[in-house]
Amino acid sequence: MPPLTSKEERIALFQQWFSDNIPHSKALGLKVIGASRGFASMQLEWREELVGNPETGVLAGGPLTAMLDGCCGMSVATMLKAPEPFATLDLRIDYVRPAEPGKPVIAEAECYRITRSVAFTRAFAHHGDAKDPIAAAAATFMLGTKGKPNRLPLGDKP
Amino acid sequence: MSALLERLAEARKEGNVARLAEAIPYARWMQIAPENGTGELLTRMRYHPELIGNTFLPAIHGGTLGAMLEMAAIFHLLWETETETVPKIVNITVDYLRSARPVDVIACAKVTKQGRRMVNVFAEAWQEDRSRPVATANAHFLVKSDADAPPSL
Numbered sequence: 001m002p003p004l005t006s007k008e009e010r011i012a013l014f015q016q017w018f019s020d021n022i023p024h025s026k027a028l029g030l031k032v033i034g035a036s037r038g039f040a041s042m043q044l045e046w047r048e049e050l051v052g053n054p055e056t057g058v059l060a061g062g063p064l065t066a067m068l069d070g071c072c073g074m075s076v077a078t079m080l081k082a083p084e085p086f087a088t089l090d091l092r093i094d095y096v097r098p099a100e101p102g103k104p105v106i107a108e109a110e111c112y113r114i115t116r117s118v119a120f121t122r123a124f125a126h127h128g129d130a131k132d133p134i135a136a137a138a139a140t141f142m143l144g145t146k147g148k149p150n151r152l153p154l155g156d157k158p
Numbered sequence: 159m160s161a162l163l164e165r166l167a168e169a170r171k172e173g174n175v176a177r178l179a180e181a182i183p184y185a186r187w188m189q190i191a192p193e194n195g196t197g198e199l200l201t202r203m204r205y206h207p208e209l210i211g212n213t214f215l216p217a218i219h220g221g222t223l224g225a226m227l228e229m230a231a232i233f234h235l236l237w238e239t240e241t242e243t244v245p246k247i248v249n250i251t252v253d254y255l256r257s258a259r260p261v262d263v264i265a266c267a268k269v270t271k272q273g274r275r276m277v278n279v280f281a282e283a284w285q286e287d288r289s290r291p292v293a294t295a296n297a298h299f300l301v302k303s304d305a306d307a308p309p310s311l
């Protein structure tokens with residue numbers, strides 16, 4: 001990530017890359033609310049279409065899955081020196097409690113280790129209190145997928 | 159979720175599993191529905207442009223594959239097992255095997271282990287070629303009534 005951009009500029013940039021330009025993220029209405037090195041945060045507004053149980057209004061697991069995948073992916077991108085294609089290798093989600101109807105969901109993801117080939121991330125989804133999570137996720141990503149040559153990511157520690 | 163269980167009873171009477179999806183707003187929005195035209199219970203996610211996660215390739219968003227595998231597991235549990243409650247997902251692990259192209263995705267699920275309270279389900283998704291899956295998943299579901307579930311769920 002270019003180091004000289006302000007927080008607002010970074011968020012706007014990642015909003016474009018990780019929501020506006022990705023049709024499914026845009027359809028979910030994912031809003032980037034945090035972007036710094038190794039860290040990504042997004043917000044998902046509750047809406048009727050995303051509900052799994054119409055009697056309780058609780059969100060389906062799917063929107064959280066897509067949001068956590070996207071947010072973990074964005075945390076990887078914050079570690080890259082130059083844009084490089086990458087793809088989700090696997091994603092585990094623990095649904096620790098139901099999301100509350102009508103409330104926005106916040107996801108916070110951290111890319112805690114990146115190598116030449118693989119990036120390791122974890123994330124939590126919550127309603128504003130990270131200590132009271134709705135879901136926990138762990139995702140790994142394969143770097144340098146599809147066509148383009150591998151570039152050494154900035155986050156690679158010696 | 160009695161509406162879904164009522165819908166299940168109706169669907170069984172009619173022999174039309176597709177009706178299960180009608181009770182779930184998210185399934186309708188995603189165009190994910192079960193089908194049993196071939197005698198095997200399958201779940202289909204109809205391709206539509208809002209599923210795209212990578213416009214360059216183009217490829218379907220990985221999150222939507224996880225979502226449809228989860229739905230496939232739920233439809234399987236509802237239709238193929240004697241469940242009296244709507245299964246509650248505890249966790250899911252999705253492995254991404256290939257990028258999914260902009261066409262329909264189909265999934266099947268099977269119960270790996272049925273316990274009294276907990277079920278372990280495996281699900282697999284493919285596109286045109288069933289021998290080339292795009293993603294697989296393992297998930298745990300609580301299938302006992304609410305009274306028996308841990309307070310968090």
